[in-house]
Each structure stands twice: as C-alpha cells, then as structure tokens.
Amino acid sequence: MSEPATAVDPLLARLTGARVEAGRSPAAVLAADCAGQRKAGGSGDAGDGSVPDLDTVFRIASCTKSFTAARALQLRDAGLLDLDRPIAEMLPRMPEFEIPGEAASPPTPRMLLTMSAGLPTDDAWADRQESMPRAEFDALLSRGIRFTRAPGLGYEYANLGWAILGRALEHLDGRRLQEQIENELLDPLGLTGVRFSPPPGRRIAIGYARHDGSWQAQAVTAPGTFSAIGGLFASCADILVWARWLARAFADGHSDTDPVLSAASRREMQQLHRAIPGGDGEVARGYGYGLIVEHSAAQGRVVSHSGGYPGFSAHMRWSADHSVAVCGFENAGYSGVHEIVRPAFDAAVADAVSAARSAPLPEPWSETRAAVARISELVSDHGNMTLWDRAGSDLFDDCVALDASLPERRSLLSRIIDDVGGPLIHGPASFPTPARATWRAFGSSGAFDISLQLRPSEPPLIQRWDIAMITSEDTRVS
Numbered sequence: 340m341s342e343p344a345t346a347v348d349p350l351l352a353r354l355t356g357a358r359v360e361a362g363r364s365p366a367a368v369l370a371a372d373c374a375g376q377r378k379a380g381g382s383g384d385a386g387d388g389s390v391p392d393l394d395t396v397f398r399i400a401s402c403t404k405s406f407t408a409a410r411a412l413q414l415r416d417a418g419l420l421d422l423d424r425p426i427a428e429m430l431p432r433m434p435e436f437e438i439p440g441e442a443a444s445p446p447t448p449r450m451l452l453t454m455s456a457g458l459p460t461d462d463a464w465a466d467r468q469e470s471m472p473r474a475e476f477d478a479l480l481s482r483g484i485r486f487t488r489a490p491g492l493g494y495e496y497a498n499l500g501w502a503i504l505g506r507a508l509e510h511l512d513g514r515r516l517q518e519q520i521e522n523e524l525l526d527p528l529g530l531t532g533v534r535f536s537p538p539p540g541r542r543i544a545i546g547y548a549r550h551d552g553s554w555q556a557q558a559v560t561a562p563g564t565f566s567a568i569g570g571l572f573a574s575c576a577d578i579l580v581w582a583r584w585l586a587r588a589f590a591d592g593h594s595d596t597d598p599v600l601s602a603a604s605r606r607e608m609q610q611l612h613r614a615i616p617g618g619d620g621e622v623a624r625g626y627g628y629g630l631i632v633e634h635s636a637a638q639g640r641v642v643s644h645s646g647g648y649p650g651f652s653a654h655m656r657w658s659a660d661h662s663v664a665v666c667g668f669e670n671a672g673y674s675g676v677h678e679i680v681r682p683a684f685d686a687a688v689a690d691a692v693s694a695a696r697s698a699p700l701p702e703p704w705s706e707t708r709a710a711v712a713r714i715s716e717l718v719s720d721h722g723n724m725t726l727w728d729r730a731g732s733d734l735f736d737d738c739v740a741l742d743a744s745l746p747e748r749r750s751l752l753s754r755i756i757d758d759v760g761g762p763l764i765h766g767p768a769s770f771p772t773p774a775r776a777t778w779r780a781f782g783s784s785g786a787f788d789i790s791l792q793l794r795p796s797e798p799p800l801i802q803r804w805d806i807a808m809i810t811s812e813d814t815r816v817s
Contacts, residue, residue: 347687351380354679359383364671370575374662386545396543397668399653400569400646408629412604422449429507434480443489451500452628453613457486458497465498469565476564498568505567533573535562546650548672557650582657582664589659647673654680661691703770736800759785
C-alpha cells in the first residue's frame, strides 16, 4: 500500500525545477526522509543527459566535516585523542602559529571542531587545496599560520582548522584520514559507495561553474590533506542514511552500544558548543562538531550543514525531535542549494508537528490516575477533614506542605469554590506525561484549573499540586 502524500511531495519537483529554469544550476536533486518514507525530486542535466535522482552522486563539500568529526570522536573514545590538548603536539612537525596575544591559549582539537580556534574564514582559498600532499602541508604549517584572534574566544568558519585536525588524526592513527573514515565509519554503516574518489559503478554528476555566460565543467580534485574539509562523494540516499543514524541518537530507548560511534558521542556532535553571532532572536544557533545546530520553539532541535565546492553545492538538514531529514545537491559551484532544502524541510517538519499534536499522549501511571481521583474527591468535599488527614499521610510528598501548608491550601480552595459556586463538575483529565495530570473543575459561575505532578521515587506520591482560577466567560456553566 502506498503511503499518503504529504506537503513535501509536490514541493520537491517544483523547487528543483524552479532552480534549473532560473539558471541557478544545470541540475538539482532534492530528497526527504519522512518517518522512513523516502521521497525525491530532480530536474535538469546531471552531465550525462539524465535527470539526477536519489542515487546520483555529487560532491558534498563541507558536509564532509561531520564525517571527519565522527572519526575524531571515535579516536577520542578509544583514548587516542585528547580534545583539550594543544593540537600542535599531535602533528608530525611543529607548526608556527602566529597567535595574537602573549597569554593566548594554544588551539586544541575541540576549538578546531567548533570553529573557534581563531583562524580566519578561508573558503575561496581552502576549497582549492584539497590535493595538497602531506609534505607540502607540513611545510605550509611550518612557514607560519596567522590567526585573527586568540583561540577559544569566538566563532569564525575556517577550513584550515579542519585540515590541521585531519593531519593530526593521521599522525595519531598512522593511516590516511580517507582510509580511516572509509574503513572505520562508512563501511560499517553500509555506506560503501561514499568515497573520497569517484566511486566506481555509480552515476556521478559533473560539476559546473558559470563563466562568460556558459556552464563550464570543473576538474575533479584528487584526495589530499584538505579532503577533511570537503572531499567526499555521496548521493542523497547516502546522506539520508547518515542523517538518520545521527538523529537516532536522540530517540527514546535508543541503545548506547552502537559499534561505530556511541549515541552519547553522536549527541555530543549535535550539541550547540559555540554560538554563531547574528540571527533573528527566535532561533538559538551555533556550531557543534562539524554541524550547525539550531533550537526554536516551532521546530525544536534542527541540525544541518551546507557545502560549497568548485562545481557543487550541497545542504543536509534534519530534525532531532521529529523523524524528518532533507538534503539537496546541485552541480553548480556555490549555488546555495540550501535555499530549496529549507522550504522542503519546513513543510516536512510542519507535517510531523501536526501529526505529533494529534497523536495519543503516553499512558499515565496507574498512580497518576488514582491521584486525580483522590484530588477530585478532596476538592469536591473540601470540608472533610478525614480526607485531608488521609491525603497528608499517604498522598502527598513532604515537599507539598513545605511549598504551602495543607491548611493554607484548604483555605485557598475554600475561597475559590465560594467564587465559582457549587456544585462542582470535574472535566476529563489530560496527561501530558505519565507523571502529570491537568483538568478543569466547573462551578455554577466560574471554573478553575487543577494540576498535579508525581515524584519519580517509589511510591510515586504527589510532589506538586496547583489550582488556578479561570476568569473567561466561556468557562462558566449554569
């Protein structure tokens, strides 16, 4: 049976088609994974006369950084990498770091991972250095590297830091970084077609750049010391697998025994470690480890990264709170494919949020239901001292009386009931979590809300009990 259509389905082809028709790129492909259902749309010419699809391979540029970060954490978890040790001590030759400030701390792997090492932004230069041999890279570091600020003081996107990190990982492990990532990360995850060189047997998009009014094919660079910043080839299908594996670390009940990288380390990658300046005030935005992390009331936690390379543009984006991942590629240099990924992602998350709101809430504990019945009885018969004495002995945790004594609560309840009038009618309770309950009590001329929370220790007694008047006219019953 086919899955029901979502708002994302028609959006995919429409957005990719609009990009190609507007001359933004020769071809575009956009794919989404919504609750395990994959959907894709493509348009234009991937370079062989065909429209790109879910399995067409593109260069993913700086989306590679999350793979480098994952390898770094593998070595950290194995005890081979100290994230807070000076990176200079992990390189085969001592670099010459020209750091402003005599008392400045040296850059560390953690600073490099979070774009806070004090290096300047360097996209135009670094994106063209991928094939640099290791000896030449070591010599470059020895000649001197300038910093724009002391390490650890602020965010600035810098590719060189990732190349330095990759060189350190090679020195610590003894193998080239490409071999490490492919053998220890990609192959165990089944991503055997994701490689630092054009993977054989797969349809690969040709990268183009716009010059003198025409699209010109770009040369494919070979792996080298700058591959850590953006050298991988992958398809949308591959990136959706990668995104879902990372996002699964936040799933309830997910095992922390993943043989590739623990859920705790994957969550660590997707934490906001360094704030990114700017923004609209509605979204907290920062850098994790090789990933950008955003928090908002509307979408929750969103993880993403863009990639721009001579001939290619990439963007991947997923939700850590909803089962949604979207990625998009274009075979045009720095074309900004994130502009079409974002609306597709927003539509998919809106669908997921709507479905979540209509989904049944978790089943409450039996003690929570019993507490609702006991409090309802106590409220309706609030003058019954026997009920109050019994509640004090076996219904409430001691902290309830510490917040407000039971006589104080009985007095407040009496005043509220006098205001709303009797007899009371209790509405149905809702259970936001298994340990919480809220409901409304109606009188002849008003209403009030009741809520309670149970403690986590056995037995789960009430740790909080609140009542609040409702003054809106539409709550009154006659």
